[in-house]
Amino acid sequence: MPQLQEPKLIAGNANMPLANAIARRMSMHRGKQVGLVDARVERFNDGEIFVEVFENVRGEDMFILQSTSNPANDNLMELLIMADALRRSSAARVTAVLPYFGYARQDRRTKARTPITAKLVANMLVGTGIERVLTMDLHAAQIQGFFDIPVDNLYASPIFALDIQTTFKKRMDELAIVSPDVGGVARARELAKRINSPLAIVDKRREKPGEIAEMTVIGNVKDKTCLIVDDICDTAGTLCKAAEVLIENGAKEVHSYITHGVLSGPAVERVTNSVMKSLVVTDSIAPTDAVKKAKNIRIVPTAPVFAQAILNIWSGTSVSSLFEADTLSPIYDGTYAAE
Template sequence: MHHVHHDLKVYGGIKLFAGTGSPELAQKIADYLGQPVSGREVIEFPNENLFVKLNGSVRGQDVYVIQTTSSPVHRNLMELLIMIQTLRLDSAARITAVVPYLCYGRSDKKDQPRVPITARLVADMLEVAGADRYMTLDPHAGQVQGFFSIPGDVLTASHLLVGHINRNMRQDMKDPVVVSVDLGFAKKGRNYAADMDMPIAFIEKRRHGNDANAEALTLIGDVKDRDVIIVDDEVDTGGSIAQAVNVVKNNGARNVYLAFVHAILSRNGAERLASLPIKHIITTDSAPLTPEKWKFLEGRITVLSVSELLGEVIKRAHEGRSVGEMFNE
């Protein structure tokens, strides 16, 4: 009798659904959980309106919708919202939005007059659509968690990157030092440095205007004759990273490695990274890398999958077990 409490589930079984944003990642999560990705149709009408139809009932089930909101951002976001609402109307017991990369994460504050806080709007939209919970990885700003009124698991994939570097690359590095790409990332950068037991240096950067281009200025710390690991949460066009690489190289760095979670690589971002004097890139599959981007970086990039991390958190959320235990928290 004493085993009974393990079998008491508040919800029915796990049901996994996926949008079209990251089908490979969704399949890997499904494989980890030993569950199929449930059938659904996503149709785009000639007028660009989207239509979702589920192929089976989800009444009373514990549903997880896996959809990253990288490019095409608005298509992926609307697909996620419509899918959540479809599940809500079909009486799912609980709906969790699993969003490996959450769009609009940079629009998190009014840092000038007459601007929106779009990250808050996205959080509201997910709730209004009918999400009961959410999961995401490495949002650009921690305060995004405060924009949601529903509970969520805000995870980091940094330990995947750190583990890979410690296991496979560390022994070949000379006096390695972690470099935070700007002061905004300094706190998280310090966590990387602590987890790898390396010193840290910072790049001080000043932004001008609203475009994605910023001006990198000074390096705080020492990189001379040392191998450098430049860390960041996401790389978009690659402008900041390119400047960071040039700054550390000008300051006498030996080999330069890049480690970041979200490989957005908009426009010619992949091409830009490929042209830099870097030894290797370590990133994740939170946003899919298209074959065109892959072509530029092949042989110099390692893509670690976040599928086991997300799969394990889905499993624990379903069973009502602690997620913090996974990270000894």
């Protein structure tokens, strides 16, 4: 179906650098200027959030760019209020683009009398009139089923695969992909298949949240360059401990590829002082100054894939095509293309 209106972007305050980068990439693909809709998202003295859109959005295909990262509650409320403002302004369709979906770790009841907050957030998003969600590396794939609207879940593994094939191109046969826990095996296996590397697992046992009692390596990592793969790095305690265990088991060196660098509390200091040679994260969460200055933390961009995904949604073409490296390489302009 031909599109009469252009896709329009509006951004909250969670990650303005990424929002601007997505707009620039879309401008390049479209051959015309795609900017962020002129709006203000601000707070009153009592902390209430106020949104005002200064452009006409009637009948427009709107995309709200907003990660629900720290401060999660403020950023979530910004998203909900922006969606309400657009619906009340007669936007034709509202799509929420959440590079990082907060509360995703609360996706099940782990004990009695606890909430499933990921489902609650899904209900809130749908209740505001959002008709589609675009996100990256949900903590659990089944969260897509919490929504009664389409959810497009992009994967960081194709981006990581391109980066790995460039960074480690002369020693690909030395690599081993490592999952830091049993729950992340499917994610690690996906990347291992893409770069044709063996898979290992670090089995951890927790006495209570935030504490790790014991770690065991399943698989052979001796004389391997280990790449730990996970979706979220919060305080980095598990990650740094896993790196130490791998070195103790004979690994030559350890690097990590994490989609969402939450990196709260002592995380940056832990990573900086750890045995890890490097930690690679995406810009799904706006990096702090400490993250930018850390000598062994590197950031890879997600704007190219999000820009193309938004254009594919707008034009009614496939989003799943972006899961393949052959499709992704041209989008990244050869930045991570293997030589």
